[in-house]
Amino acid sequence: MTSARRIALVSLGVAPLALALAVRPAVLAQAPAAPAAASTVEPLHFHHVHLNSTDPKAAAAYYPKAFPKSATATTLNGFEAVKTGNIYLLFSKVAATPQNELSGPQTAVWHFGWNTPNSREYNANFRRDGLAIAQMWNGSDDAAKLVDLSGDVPMGPDGFPTQEQVLELRAKGAKVDPAVTAGGFGYLRGPDGVMIENAQSGQAERFNHVHMYHEHPACASNWYAEHLGARRSPARASSAGAPTNPAGCETKWYSPPTFPSFAKRGFVREPRGGASIDDVSISIVPWPGGGLASTRGKVYDHWAVSTADLDKTVARLKRENVKFLEEIKPWGNSRAAMIEGPDRIAIEIVEVK
Secondary structure (H helix, E strand, O other): OOOOEEHHHHHHHOOOOHHHHHOOOOOOOOOOOOOOOOOOOOOOOEEEEEEEOOOOOHHHHHHHHHHOOOOOEEEEEEEEEEEOOEEEEEEEOOOOOOOOOOOOOOEEEEEEEEEOOOOHHHHHHHHOOOOOOOEEEOOOOOOOOOOOHHHHHOOOEEEEOHHHHHHHHHHHHOOOOOOOOOOOOOEEHHHOOEEEEEEOOOOOOOOEEEEEEOOOOHHHHHHHHHHHHOHHHHHHHHOOOOOOOOOOOOOEEEOOOOOEEEEOOOOOOOOOOOEEOEEEEEEEEEEOOOOOEEOOOOOOEEEEEOOOOHHHHHHHEOOOOOOOOEEEEOOOOEEEEEEEEEHOOOOEEEEEE
């Protein structure tokens, strides 16, 4: 199968542990997001990712070890916390290890991550310091091996290789020279089973994204723009062989699985979507067939945005018929409410004057 061929939804197997952040430029068989218009949503800012943990203090102490230039253990509103730039990770104490994608149903949150200037150097430091690496398969056959970084996999003609291309590249003796090939992205398996991305980009270490699964990435991108004022990612052109101008934002077709991938059968990377809140990317890859579980009570419980006027924001979201999981309530020395977004993602709205 070539990368131009597409796999229909009805015949597509879903990998429970997938790999994204593809570098291929195409979005396949999905209506582009509507053109960006001036937002009428009051300013909202990305505030925190809230995690469940059996040992919040130890969990918070982990991140400055992995990302010492940008992460600091602290507290916020009574929670153990990590501050990174203007963003927080918050930790709630739970009695039992919370479910992640290995131990329970998949939710809309896949992972979160940092940009780093040299992912190979960071990966070497992680191994030196005894931090667990979540490795990925470089193919699906018996000769396939686990790798630390996407840059350890020879690229196909259109980007990440399909299994057919993996075999062709191997037959040609294609290899990666780590001295000259950028590391790309890799992952840590952190406290309580969280997955944390180490993605090479730019010259500064910084928290930069939450990576989401959504059944319909373009629809989810539109939802984040409409209700949270997020900036939609620029649409990419369709690939050769993909149907063009399908009606609506629903995904109709998907790209073939490619590597590297956590699932040995490969991962469906396209069509992607995305939006940004401040400088934090809400990156989106497809979850064909839907059926994602609620994030509440899982290791990634929710993420949050802040508003200067919670009453105003809540009133607007109710006019827009957004589902509320929790009405306005005290939140430490402030107030908060909780809504539900696409594919059962819980999103907290906190008031920051």
